[in-house]
Amino acid sequence: MELVLFMADNLTTAHSNWEVAWQTETGREAWIRPDPDVAEKIYFLKKNSCARVLDLGCGVGRHSIMFAENGFEVTSIDLSESGIEFLNKVAKLNKYEIKTEISDMDSIKHPDQSFDYVLAFNSIYLGDINTIRRTLAEIYRVLIPGGYFHATFLSQRNSNYKVGTKVAYNTFIQNKKTKNIGDLEHPHFYCNAQELVSILNGFEIHTLFDREHKEPGSYHFHVLAEKLK
Numbered sequence: 001m002e003l004v005l006f007m008a009d010n011l012t013t014a015h016s017n018w019e020v021a022w023q024t025e026t027g028r029e030a031w032i033r034p035d036p037d038v039a040e041k042i043y044f045l046k047k048n049s050c051a052r053v054l055d056l057g058c059g060v061g062r063h064s065i066m067f068a069e070n071g072f073e074v075t076s077i078d079l080s081e082s083g084i085e086f087l088n089k090v091a092k093l094n095k096y097e098i099k100t101e102i103s104d105m106d107s108i109k110h111p112d113q114s115f116d117y118v119l120a121f122n123s124i125y126l127g128d129i130n131t132i133r134r135t136l137a138e139i140y141r142v143l144i145p146g147g148y149f150h151a152t153f154l155s156q157r158n159s160n161y162k163v164g165t166k167v168a169y170n171t172f173i174q175n176k177k178t179k180n181i182g183d184l185e186h187p188h189f190y191c192n193a194q195e196l197v198s199i200l201n202g203f204e205i206h207t208l209f210d211r212e213h214k215e216p217g218s219y220h221f222h223v224l225a226e227k228l229k
Contacts, residue, residue, distance in 0.1 A: 018082075035121060051072060052116045069096070075100075149225045153221040
């Protein structure tokens with residue numbers, strides 16, 4: 001398989017696809033309802049006195065809105081201007097106070113220990129391993145000791161693993177001519193459970209499971225981890 005060398009700033013481009021999709025109701029349709037795994041964490045977060053939430057790679061804000069509805073202090077970050085614009089409109093309509101920012105995931109513009117819980121749902125794997133490690137370092141920095149990190153990662157059981165062009169270690173893009181679904185023409189990193197545990201250095205894993213999402217073969221790891229004190 002051909003390995004194509006990309007410049008580092010070309011490995012975090014997936015937001016450009018969503019920038020177009022999220023400008024329309026049809027493009028947003030599949031991203032309006034919160035995922036059950038995130039919704040189920042509301043009770044857990046309240047039980048553990050988590051008040052300050054960061055939704056990292058928030059998209060159109062389906063989870064941000066849910067957190068605001070449940071009384072959390074919410075900050076939402078995404079590179080898609082259309083996603084943030086839609087979130088702001090919904091928040092204003094419902095009189096929710098949600099802080100929104102257009103920013104990269106690996107350069108969070110907040111002080112150390114600013115959040116009790118960080119969610120990165122279907123977002124952190126959009127790049128290569130180095131991008132993910134930088135993002136994890138930022139997440140670790142902005143979490144309080146004992147704070148929680150909740151995320152999805154692409155499993156190597158996923159049917160798209162090794163499909164398309166390899167652009168970095170376990171990172172692949174798919175050619176639009178062969179497959180044009182979602183943002184697969186942008187870099188995606190895939191890992192196995194052992195590797196996922198290893199890159200979560202500094203965190204204690206509470207739960208880890210591999211779940212098939214909406215499409216057949218769309219396996220994603222779901223992980224909830226606690227920042228070690």
